[in-house]
Structures are given as structure tokens and as C-alpha cells.
Amino acid sequence: xxxxxxxxxxxxxxxxxxxxxxxxxxxxxxxxxxxxxxxxxxxxxxxxxxxxxxxxxxxxxxxxxxxxxxxxxxxxxxxxxxxxxxxxxxxxxxxxxxxxxxxxxxxxxxxxxxxxxxxxxxxxxxxxxxxxxxxxxxxxxxxxxxxxxxxxxxxxxxxxxxxxxxxxxxxxxxxxxxxxxxxxxxxxxxxxxxxxxxxxxxxxxxxxxxxxxxxxxxxxxxxxxxxxxxxxxxxxxxxxxxxxxxxxxxxxxxxxxxxxxxxxxxxxxxxxxxxxxxxxxxxxxxxxxxxxxxxxxxxxxxxxxxxxxxxxxxxxxxxxxxxxxxxxxxxxxxxxxxxxxxxxxxxxxxxxxxxxxxxxxxxxxxxxxxxxxxxxxxxxxxxxxxxxxxxxxxxxxxxxxxxxxxxxxxxxxxxxxxxxxxxxxxxxxxxxxxxxxxxxxxxxxxxxxxxxxxxxxxxxxxxxxxxxxxxxxxxxxxxxxxxxxxxxxxxxxxxxxxxxxxxxxxxxxxxxxxxxxxxxxxxxxxxxxxxxxxxxxxxxxxxxxxxxxxxxxxxxxxxxxxxxxxxxxxxxxxxx
Ligand code: PEP
Ligand code: MG
Numbered sequence: 056x057x058x059x060x061x062x063x064x065x066x067x068x069x070x071x072x073x074x075x076x077x078x079x080x081x082x083x084x085x086x087x088x089x090x091x092x093x094x095x096x097x098x099x100x101x102x103x104x105x106x107x108x109x110x111x112x113x114x115x116x117x118x119x120x121x122x123x124x125x126x127x128x129x130x131x132x133x134x135x136x137x138x139x140x141x142x143x144x145x146x147x148x149x150x151x152x153x154x155x156x157x158x159x160x161x162x163x164x165x166x167x168x169x170x171x172x173x174x175x176x177x178x179x180x181x182x183x184x185x186x187x188x189x190x191x192x193x194x195x196x197x198x199x200x201x202x203x204x205x206x207x208x209x210x211x212x213x214x215x216x217x218x219x220x221x222x223x224x225x226x227x228x229x230x231x232x233x234x235x236x237x238x239x240x241x242x243x244x245x246x247x248x249x250x251x252x253x254x255x256x257x258x259x260x261x262x263x264x265x266x267x268x269x270x271x272x273x274x275x276x277x278x279x280x281x282x283x284x285x286x287x288x289x290x291x292x293x294x295x296x297x298x299x300x301x302x303x304x305x306x307x308x309x310x311x312x313x314x315x316x317x318x319x320x321x322x323x324x325x326x327x328x329x330x331x332x333x334x335x336x337x338x339x340x341x342x343x344x345x346x347x348x349x350x351x352x353x354x355x356x357x358x359x360x361x362x363x364x365x366x367x368x369x370x371x372x373x374x375x376x377x378x379x380x381x382x383x384x385x386x387x388x389x390x391x392x393x394x395x396x397x398x399x400x401x402x403x404x405x406x407x408x409x410x411x412x413x414x415x416x417x418x419x420x421x422x423x424x425x426x427x428x429x430x431x432x433x434x435x436x437x438x439x440x441x442x443x444x445x446x447x448x449x450x451x452x453x454x455x456x457x458x459x460x461x462x463x464x465x466x467x468x469x470x471x472x473x474x475x476x477x478x479x480x481x482x483x484x485x486x487x488x489x490x491x492x493x494x495x496x497x498x499x500x501x502x503x504x505x506x507x508x509x510x511x512x513x514x515x516x517x518x519x520x521x522x523x524x525x526x527x528x529x530x531x532x533x534x535x536x537x538x539x540x541x542x543x544x545x546x547x548x549x550x551x552x553x554x555x556x557x558x559x560x561x562x563x564x565x566x567x568x569x570x571x572x573x574x575x576x577x578x579x580x581x582x583x584x585x586x587x588x589x590x591x592x593x594x595x596x597x598x599x600x601x602x603x604x605x606x607x608x609x610x611x612x613x614x615x616x617x618x619x620x621x622x623x624x625x626x627x628x629x630x631x
Pocket of ligand 1: 355357396492512513514515516517563564565
């Protein structure tokens with residue numbers, strides 16, 4: 056019997072395909088007994104995986120420390136190498152394979168749990184936290200054992216795709232699906248503005264998250280339909296339902312092709328105001344989509360996707376190539392490249408990893424950059440070198456303090472001085488701007504306006520930090536409300552302050568690409584919207600219908616309201 060489950064729609068579109076259950080790293084590894092005659096092979100499998108990881112770690116150290124004897128990365132790698140050699144871990148796992156006939160992954164994870172328990176008994180908080188290193192190094196070995204990221208099922212003969220079903224997926228996992236022809240994915244946890252959701256939208260993979268126990272409710276290979284627009288998952292649909300969804304999918308495609316007619320129309324309101332519709336991208340791979348909708352430029356290039364999901368950091372030349380590719384392919388159009396926003400749900404693989412009690416409030420974005428000035432400087436040099444190929448603007452994420460801007464600007468000056476000394480060219484007109492995504496920044500705009508050339512409001516984080524809810528936690532997702540009066544005041548205040556002081560302001564959070572908020576933002580005075588390219592034509596349609604003379608006074612009245620329900624009603628009426 057088919058049945059339906061409801062979750063959170065995070066990436067539009069319909070996917071029909073067969074389930075592939077994915078276990079996240081080692082926590083859900085298969086448990087099975089190995090036949091006695093294969094035990095030596097199983098031990099050998101473990102030995103080989105350990106040797107591979109050892110090689111990776113040594114390579115990582117060489118690549119990232121540049122031979123410096125006391126670097127933080129070096130210390131972290133040494134610690135993981137030491138753990139790999141600890142008899143309690145790998146040696147004991149070999150014993151478990153031989154004596155209990157456990158498969159290698161299972162044996163290693165059992166031993167890891169024992170070692171972690173021992174760490175938990177330690178009183179010294181620093182040493183206690185080293186258990187995270189044990190988990191990480193075991194995770195590396197398990198990934199090799201599983202043939203990561205392989206393990207994807209072969210293409211089906213019935214022409215249907217594969218639908219990934221997982222408890223959770225990191226943004227890096229999601230990017231890994233790019234080359235595997237994945238039709239869609241569903242997860243137990245996650246929220247619509249989590250980075251995993253953002254990546255899914257960017258890859259145009261329909262996705263539904265926050266389904267709680269989907270992994271327990273479906274079986275490998277079972278037929279599944281995902282409606283990523285409505286947040287519906289249908290398990291075991293019959294032929295009639297499949298047909299209905301095929302039809303719905305064609306209707307959606309038709310709708311898209313109608314929107315395509317707006318591609319070359321300028322986004323101008325009924326009363327003649329020009330609006331800039333810019334694209335959010337994760338790398339050069341998104342450029343085709345940006346061009347397909349004829350975006351006015353790039354308003355947010357999330358460069359951290361160049362850094363995460365890999366073992367060694369990209370060097371200056373690799374970064375330069377990526378930035379240059381984007382700038383070169385959009386001649387004459389502004390390209391805003393954000394310095395890496397790593398940390399929280401976009402943690403780097405191991406490098407500099409530490410246990411964080413509260414990652415969203417921890418060493419993230421500009422805080423991380425300033426804690427790793429060499430890594431930051433390398434990026435700034437790559438950006439400046441690339442600036443001669445187009446109209447570059449550099450944007451710094453998650454600012455809250457004046458000294459964060461000052462220190463970042465000093466590093467930009469240092470990068471310039473180095474390039475001058477080396478005779479390398481850059482565009483001296485490159486502007487530096489910052490993101491307003493912490494309430495403190497939105498409430499103390501003067502120090503930003505004095506130091507920066509433009510502002511961009513990151514509503515995803517601004518909402519998360521204003522309402523104190525984790526944007527990737529589905530348990531609190533019902534509290535994530537862009538229309539909360541406090542949120543609207545911060546957004547409107549920033550737009551108005553920018554207008555007063557002649558500083559361009561954009562919105563680059565998910566709100567900018569949601570047609571439910573276009574009229575509201577236009578009425579607040581916003582003229583620069585940056586969003587996933589897939590939303591640009593839909594937002595253009597909204598802009599073309601807007602009359603600002605009529606909207607502005609109505610939005611001013613909404614900003615005075617202090618009841619969410621009233622705000623919601625009034626925003627709905629803006630479209631009516
Ligand atoms: C935001 O916070 O709104 C934003 C655009 O940045 P990110 O989603 O990458 O955190
Ligand atoms: Mg952000």
C-alpha cells in the first residue's frame with residue numbers, strides 16, 4: 056500500500072526514483088559476521104584502509120603546514136596519526152575481527168566507542184575533547200573501507216533515478232552527489248535554510264527534509280516520489296500515482312519555459328524603478344545557470360565550497376583560477392565574492408578541527424578567517440589577482456565588531472602590498488563590503504557604514520541569530536519566521552541607513568528569492584536582490600507587477616505592526 060509522509064520542502068521539483076539508503080559516515084555502518092576463511096582478507100582490508108589514511112594525513116600535513124614545525128594543523132595531524140597507532144584502536148579491532156568475526160568497519164567502530172568512553176572519564180577538559188579526534192580519524196578509515204564516496208547503485212534499466220534517503224547529509228555530502236545523477240534526496244533532519252538545502256537548490260535536486268524517521272520507513276530499492284515544492288514524499292506509489300506525478304512534472308516544466316520569456320526583460324517596476332537581480336553561486340559550475348537567466352551579476356559567491364569536503368586546502372593558484380573563471384565569464388557585471396564562511400555546518404575536513412559546544416556561535420566566518428590569518432591572506436591575494444579579469448567586490452561575512460573590519464582591511468592592505476612588491480597586477484578599485492547577519496551589526500550600523508563600501512543582508516543568519524533558533528534544526532524550524540516584527544525592523548533599518556548614507560545594500564539570504572517577500576522588500580526600499588539563479592525569473596515577474604508609489608506607504612504601516620499574525624495578513628494583502 057502506498058503511503059505519504061510530509062516534511063519540509065527545501066528544493067523544488069518532482070523526482071521519481073528508487074531508494075538508496077545512505078548511512079552517514081561510520082555511525083550507521085553495516086554489522087555482519089565474516090566467514091572464517093575470509094578473516095585474513097578482512098584484516099588485510101582494515102590494514103590497507105589504515106595505511107591509506109596514514110598516507111592522507113602525512114600528505115595533508117605536508118600540504119598545509121609548508122614545513123613549519125609548530126603549526127596547529129601539524130599538531131592536529133600528529134595527534135590523529137598517534138591515535139591511529141594506538142593499540143587500543145586498530146590492534147584491538149583486528150582482534151575483534153579474528154575472534155568475533157566482525158566485519159572491519161563494525162570492529163573499528165566498537166573499539167572507537169570504547170576509547171571514546173575512556174576519554175569521557177578524563178577530568179581535564181582539553182584532553183576530554185580529544186575524543187573528537189578519535190571519532191574523526193575512525194571516520195576517515197571507515198570512509199576508505201566503504202569506498203567513499205562510491206557505493207552508489209548502478210543506473211536502473213527502468214530509466215528512473217536514485218533517491219538518496221539519509222538521516223542527515225552535510226553540505227559536502229550533497230556536493231558529492233553532483234556527479235552521480237541523483238534524482239532527489241530526503242532526510243530525517245534539516246531546515247530549509249540549512250546549507251545542505253541551499254546546495255540542493257543550487258544543484259536543482261528536489262529535496263524534502265525534516266521527515267524524522269524516513270530511514271526506518273523505506274527499504275532499499277523501493278519506489279519513491281518526492282514533491283520538493285510541497286514537501287511530500289510518497290512511498291511505494293502505484294502506476295496511477297506515478298502517472299499523475301509525471302504529468303505534474305511536465306506542468307512544472309511548462310511553467311518554467313513560460314518564465315523563460317522574461318529572461319531578457321529588464322526588471323523594472325510599473326513606476327519605472329530599476330531593480331538589480333543578482334545570483335548566488337557556489338562556484339564556476341553555476342555559471343551556466345547564471346547566464347541562462349541573464350542575471351545582473353553575482354551578489355554572493357560562497358567561496359567556502361572550494362574549501363570544504365576535501366582534505367587539503369586549495370592553494371592560491373587554485374583559488375585564483377576559480378575566481379578568475381567567474382569574473383571572466385561575466386564581463387562588465389558586478390561579481391561579489393564572499394571570503395570563506397567556514398565553520399558551523401560548513402566545517403572543514405579535519406583541518407584545525409576542534410570540539411565546539413555551540414558551532415553556530417563559535418569560530419565561524421570572519422572569526423575563523425582572522426584566527427587563520429595566513430589562510431585568509433592567501434584568499435585575499437587570490438581574489439585581488441583575479442580582480443583584473445572583471446568587476447570584483449569582496450564581501451566579508453558575519454561581522455559584528457569594528458575591529459573585525461579593521462583587521463580584515465589591514466590584511467587586504469597587506470595582500471596589496473605583497474602583490475605590489477612582487478609586481479603582480481590587481482584592480483585598485485576593488486570595493487570591500489560586509490554582511491549584516493548578526494543583530495548587533497544591524498543595530499550598530501554606523502561603524503559598518505564608515506568603513507565599508509557596500510552592505511549585504513544575510514537574512515538566513517540574521518533570522519537565526521535574532522530569533523535564537525538553529526537554522527539547520529528541524530525541531531525549531533516552525534519558529535524560523537522572516538516576518539517576525541523584530542526581523543523586519545532590522546532589515547528595514549539596514550536598507551534605510553544604506554539609502555541615507557549612499558551605501559548600496561542588497562539582500563542575499565533566501566528571503567530575496569522567495570516571491571512571498573518581494574513586494575515587502577521592494578516597499579522597504581530594496582533595489583538589489585541576490586538569490587539562487589533558479590529564482591530570478593520568478594522574482595522578476597513580481598518586480599514587473601510592483602508599483603512602488605503604492606507599496607511604500609503600505610509597507611511603512613506593516614513595519615509599525617507588532618503582531619506576527621497581523622504582519623502576515625498584511626504582507627499577503629500586498630499581492631492582492
Ligand atoms: C545568509 O546568512 O543569509 C547568507 C546569505 O549566508 P549563508 O546562507 O551562506 O550563511
Ligand atoms: Mg550567512
